Amino acid sequence: xxxxxxxxxxxxxxxxxxxxxxxxxxxxxxxxxxxxxxxxxxxxxxxxxxxxxxxxxxxxxxxxxxxxxxxxxxxxxxxxxxxxxxxxxxxxxxxxxxxxxxxxxxxxx
Amino acid sequence: xxxxxxxxxxxxxxxxxxxxxxxxxxxxxxxxxxxxxxxxxxxxxxxxxxxxxxxxxxxxxxxxxxxxxxxxxxxxxxxxxxxxxxxxxxxxxxxxxxxxxxxxxxxxxxxxxxx
Numbered sequence: 001x002x003x004x005x006x007x008x009x010x011x012x013x014x015x016x017x018x019x020x021x022x023x024x025x026x027x028x029x030x031x032x033x034x035x036x037x038x039x040x041x042x043x044x045x046x047x048x049x050x051x052x053x054x055x056x057x058x059x060x061x062x063x064x065x066x067x068x069x070x071x072x073x074x075x076x077x078x079x080x081x082x083x084x085x086x087x088x089x090x091x092x093x094x095x096x097x098x099x100x101x102x103x104x105x106x107x108x109x
Numbered sequence: 110x111x112x113x114x115x116x117x118x119x120x121x122x123x124x125x126x127x128x129x130x131x132x133x134x135x136x137x138x139x140x141x142x143x144x145x146x147x148x149x150x151x152x153x154x155x156x157x158x159x160x161x162x163x164x165x166x167x168x169x170x171x172x173x174x175x176x177x178x179x180x181x182x183x184x185x186x187x188x189x190x191x192x193x194x195x196x197x198x199x200x201x202x203x204x205x206x207x208x209x210x211x212x213x214x215x216x217x218x219x220x221x222x223x224x
Contacts, residue, residue, distance in 0.1 A: 008149065031210045042111050042199070042215040050210070087152070091210065099151035 002026045004100035006088050011106045012078055020073045020086050020103045028093020034062055034073045035087040037102070043087055046073070075105075083107045112136040115200050115216035123224050124190060130219045132183040132200030140205035141183040142213065143175060146197040158183065159205045190223045197221075 005023045012018040024032070031050040037043040049055055049064035049071060061074040075082055088100040113134045122128050134141065140159040144152045157164040158177040172194075174186040183200055197218040203211040 004151065033210070033212075035213075040217070042113070042217045043213075044111070044215070045212050048210050048212065089152075097154070097211075097213075101149055101151050 002092060002098050004088055004090060004098055006086075006100040006103045008101070009104045009106065011108060012075075014078055014080060014107055014109050016078050017074065017076050018078060018105065020075070020088075020105065022071045022073070022088035022100055024069050024071075024088075024090045024098070024100075026069075026090050026092045026098055029066060030091040030093065030095060032062075032064055032071050032091070033087075033089045033097075034071075035089065036084050037087060038084045046086075078107050080107050080109070111214050111216065113200055113202055113214050113216035115198075115219050117219060118217065119220045119222075121222045121224065122187070122190065124192075126190075127186070127188040129187065130185040130198055130200075130221075132185075132216055134181055134183075134200075134202040134214070136202055136204075136214060138202035138204050138214070139180055140203045140211070141177060141180070142201040142203075143183065143185050144199040144201060144215075146199055146218065152199070155185075187221075190221075192223050195221055195223045 003025045034046040035043040047062040054063045059076045064071045085102040085104045087102045090098045116131045142157050143155040155169050156175040176184040199218045200216040201213040203213050
């Protein structure tokens with residue numbers, strides 16, 4: 001079967017750095033997404049990786065290793081507004097989107 | 110405001126009721142989706158309309174019935190639901206491109222409670 005694993009919940013301190021991991025076992029790979037979802041709001045697109053390496057976008061970076069079936073989302077200079085759930089999703093060989101259950105990130109002052 | 114609008118935002122219904130969820134997108138996208146989001150579970154794709162053709166998900170019970178009258182509007186008709194159908198129902202749209210990444214734009218969801 002196909003599977004995406006993410007930690008259920010993480011806690012970090014305002015101003016710090018946090019890394020949210022995502023490991024996947026899927027039938028093929030055609031890209032990986034990260035979405036952010038604040039409570040009661042729509043998930044919003046953060047990043048897309050299809051090649052190995054690090055993609056940086058302001059305070060947020062996303063890393064991919066296809067050989068290890070692994071990605072992480074790195075959030076720097078954490079702000080209280082970064083408290084949200086972070087969803088990892090992989091496009092498989094049939095171009096179907098396989099979702100993880102999401103990681104709830106709690107930021108403390 | 111994402112450009113995808115869902116109504117109602119909250120809905121409480123009995124198991125014998127019939128109701129509908131509505132989704133409208135103002136982005137000019139050619140594909141629309143219904144997802145079910147339950148606590149601590151991955152998003153479940155229910156239905157896809159791409160270029161106005163419906164892609165079935167055989168695991169969705171027949172008490173859920175989608176309708177896509179045009180590329181901007183999507184409905185989910187609900188009847189004789191069960192308490193386990195209580196969840197957040199998310200609508201999304203994208204510019205479908207089979208060869209690449211279809212970035213989904215989501216609505217804020219309709220929170221459904223079945224009593």
